[in-house]
Structure formats: structure tokens, C-alpha cells
Amino acid sequence: MQQVGMAEIQRIFEITDPMGIHRESLVIPLGPRNPGSVKRKPNGKFEIVVDASMDFDTWLGGLAEALRAAGA
Numbered sequence: 001m002q003q004v005g006m007a008e009i010q011r012i013f014e015i016t017d018p019m020g021i022h023r024e025s026l027v028i029p030l031g032p033r034n035p036g037s038v039k040r041k042p043n044g045k046f047e048i049v050v051d052a053s054m055d056f057d058t059w060l061g062g063l064a065e066a067l068r069a070a071g072a
Helices: 006-016 056-061 063-069
Strands: 037-040 046-049
Touching (some): 006 063, 046 063
Antiparallel strands (some): 037 046
8 A cells, every 4th residue: 555545544533433433533654665554642532544455445443442552
């Protein structure tokens, strides 16, 4: 994956919305990185960096658990 587009962001929202995480509390960089990460920033927002080396669907399958591990 070279860029995170609106389709991918919408799919991320499909995970975060039911968890009660407000969209304005998310930071989703448009450039995926290797490795990706999910962390809570000091300002309380969650930074979700898509992993460039993984299949997006596979990565997305672990997003809820990664968010819970980060304090969601």
C-alpha cells in the first residue's frame, strides 16, 4: 500500500465508530509505514498508522485489539 485513501479511512471508521471512539480523536496519516502502529498520543488522540508491509484487510483485522491495547 502506498497511500491511505478515503476507502481505507472509511473502513477504519467501521472499526472505531462501534468502539465509541470519536472520529475527531483519531489521527490517521495518509502515508503508511513499516511497521505500522496504534498509539495514544499525550493529547489523548489515537494515532493509527497503517502498516505498509501488510495486506490492509489483514492489518484491519487486528485494529480493534491494537486500539484496546492502546487504551481505547
